[in-house]
Amino acid sequence: MSTPEAAFAGPGILLVLDGWGQAPAADDNALALAHTPVLDELVTRFPSTLADASGEAVGLLAGTVGNSEIGHMVIGAGRPLPYDSLLAQQAIDNGTLRAHPRLGTVLDKTAAAGRALHLIGLCSDGQIHAHVEHLSDLLAAAAAHQVSRVFIHAITDGRDVADHTSPAYLAQVAEFTDRAGTGRIATVIGRGYAMDKAGSLDLTEQAVALVADGRGTPVDSVDQAVAASERGDEWVPASVLTATGDAAITDSDAVVWFNFRSDRIQQFADRLIEHLTATGRSVDMLSLAQYDTRAAIPALVQRADASGGLADELAAAGLRSVRVAEAEKFEHVTYYINGRDATVRDVEEHVRITGEGKPDYIARPQMNLDRVTAAVVQAAGRADVDLVVANLANIDVVGHTGHLAATVTACEATDAAVGQILGAARDSGRWVLAVGDHGNAEKMTKQAPDGTVRPYGGHTTNPVPLVIVPAREIRSASTLPEKATLADVAPTVLHLLGHKPGSAMTGRPLL
Ligand SMILES: O=C(O)[C@@H](CO)OP(=O)(O)O
Ligand SMILES: [Mn+2]
Numbered sequence: 001m002s003t004p005e006a007a008f009a010g011p012g013i014l015l016v017l018d019g020w021g022q023a024p025a026a027d028d029n030a031l032a033l034a035h036t037p038v039l040d041e042l043v044t045r046f047p048s049t050l051a052d053a054s055g056e057a058v059g060l061l062a063g064t065v066g067n068s069e070i071g072h073m074v075i076g077a078g079r080p081l082p083y084d085s086l087l088a089q090q091a092i093d094n095g096t097l098r099a100h101p102r103l104g105t106v107l108d109k110t111a112a113a114g115r116a117l118h119l120i121g122l123c124s125d126g127q128i129h130a131h132v133e134h135l136s137d138l139l140a141a142a143a144a145h146q147v148s149r150v151f152i153h154a155i156t157d158g159r160d161v162a163d164h165t166s167p168a169y170l171a172q173v174a175e176f177t178d179r180a181g182t183g184r185i186a187t188v189i190g191r192g193y194a195m196d197k198a199g200s201l202d203l204t205e206q207a208v209a210l211v212a213d214g215r216g217t218p219v220d221s222v223d224q225a226v227a228a229s230e231r232g233d234e235w236v237p238a239s240v241l242t243a244t245g246d247a248a249i250t251d252s253d254a255v256v257w258f259n260f261r262s263d264r265i266q267q268f269a270d271r272l273i274e275h276l277t278a279t280g281r282s283v284d285m286l287s288l289a290q291y292d293t294r295a296a297i298p299a300l301v302q303r304a305d306a307s308g309g310l311a312d313e314l315a316a317a318g319l320r321s322v323r324v325a326e327a328e329k330f331e332h333v334t335y336y337i338n339g340r341d342a343t344v345r346d347v348e349e350h351v352r353i354t355g356e357g358k359p360d361y362i363a364r365p366q367m368n369l370d371r372v373t374a375a376v377v378q379a380a381g382r383a384d385v386d387l388v389v390a391n392l393a394n395i396d397v398v399g400h401t402g403h404l405a406a407t408v409t410a411c412e413a414t415d416a417a418v419g420q421i422l423g424a425a426r427d428s429g430r431w432v433l434a435v436g437d438h439g440n441a442e443k444m445t446k447q448a449p450d451g452t453v454r455p456y457g458g459h460t461t462n463p464v465p466l467v468i469v470p471a472r473e474i475r476s477a478s479t480l481p482e483k484a485t486l487a488d489v490a491p492t493v494l495h496l497l498g499h500k501p502g503s504a505m506t507g508r509p510l511l
């Protein structure tokens with residue numbers, strides 16, 4: 001491997017622009033509509049390429065949109081990692097999920113005792129947190145083990161899929177139960193409540209009371225539940241299907257969570273476990289994939305090993321890094337980029353920027369970007385810091401609102417922040433590697449199954465820009481390979497820092 005050119009070598013900044021995808025200019029492309037002189041100049045003036053951030057290139061099923069977890073994990077690991085959604089799908093396809101001994105034991109016990117099985121999860125095919133078809137396999141397993149009382153506690157989406165599509169997914173669930181010959185939808189609630197991860201326990205408690213105690217608005221149909229929301233599928237109020245009858249969790253029941261991604265379901269799982277324990281109910285609980293809950297829940301699919309990534313290499317080389325992000329993406333530049341490892345290594349400093357009050361992303365698309373930027377600039381000015389790792393969250397977080405004008409403002413705010421960070425990098429003699437973790441804001445509409453084009457705040461399969469800004473003016477024009485993936489980021493970062501890629505990394509230095 002060659003040594004990096006002098007203009008590139010040395011301390012640097014790894015800047016993840018969350019949700020920064022590439023697509024041709026169009027009237028639903030917020031990044032193209034926004035006035036972004038800094039980002040525009042970045043990709044034309046400095047070595048840049050497009051990196052794959054979705055599907056097989058990062059460890060997802062082919063054609064699956066990228067997401068922040070796998071995006072940051074692959075950026076850190078320097079190799080694609082079979083993600084939980086892929087592992088769950090493989091376990092379904094090869095029959096090991098429904099034949100899982102842990103599942104079999106729980107189902108047999110439940111059937112023998114005449115107890116109920118509760119299946120809780122997000123009902124859509126967004127494939128970021130869950131896939132509704134995984135529920136179908138669990139229903140088939142329940143039927144095979146003669147569990148006759150099966151209650152589905154459905155969480156509606158509207159974020160990873162177009163809004164107002166939840167009735168179609170709930171109809172699909174009804175088809176699954178018909179086909180399996182067991183199971184009924186017992187409750188419905190929006191993910192805004194059931195999948196809060198901001199610590200808003202008042203929201204989580206509504207989901208807990210619904211599922212554990214059957215406390216919610218009585219409804220005659222799932223459509224009635226969905227129609228009661230004034231803010232789309234994400235905020236469907238806690239609803240109890242009267243036709244299903246009493247589906248509260250009783251002692252010795254079984255609970256299986258079918259989200260594969262932990263971050264947004266773990267707060268609910270934690271609180272449900274605590275509530276059941278406090279009310280003297282002991283249940284058998286399983287989760288599809290591993291959750292980061294306070295009390296461990298046995299999982300049906302084990303996580304891929306993500307060790308040997310950037311954090312381990314930086315620690316081995318004694319290179320100091322400062323990680324900066326606002327609350328929404330803090331775990332991404334710490335826990336996920338470190339390979340789902342919560343250890344804070346001696347050479348790491350973590351800076352979490354929090355705002356005041358409840359964020360309103362449409363009213364304040366700037367979020368707390370000024371403070372994130374200030375923290376990055378401050379860390380960049382420190383001679384003892386080899387690498388600053390930062391996530392600028394706005395493009396993705398505001399993009400999720402599906403609100404085009406607010407997302408355009410978020411892109412413009414990000415552009416100005418990148419401008420300031422580039423200035424600080426020049427002053428401190430640092431290179432900057434800027435990269436998206438998956439697409440989002442470059443596509444703000446989606447065609448619904450009925451042919452209508454609707455606002456869409458979710459992620460995309462588009463590639464992401466990857467740019468390397470040298471520490472000093474370059475004389476010879478360096479170019480990057482035409483094709484890259486997120487797995488190339490860690491090897492490139494280590495190379496720019498004057499080190500070899502880790503032996504576990506399969507990505508390559510791009511310079
Ligand atoms: O907000 C989230 O939970 C997902 C979308 O469902 O986005 P991200 O992968 O960027 O966290
Ligand atoms: Mn992201």
Ligand SMILES: [Mn+2]
Binds near residue numbers: 068396400440
């Ligand atoms: Mn996102």
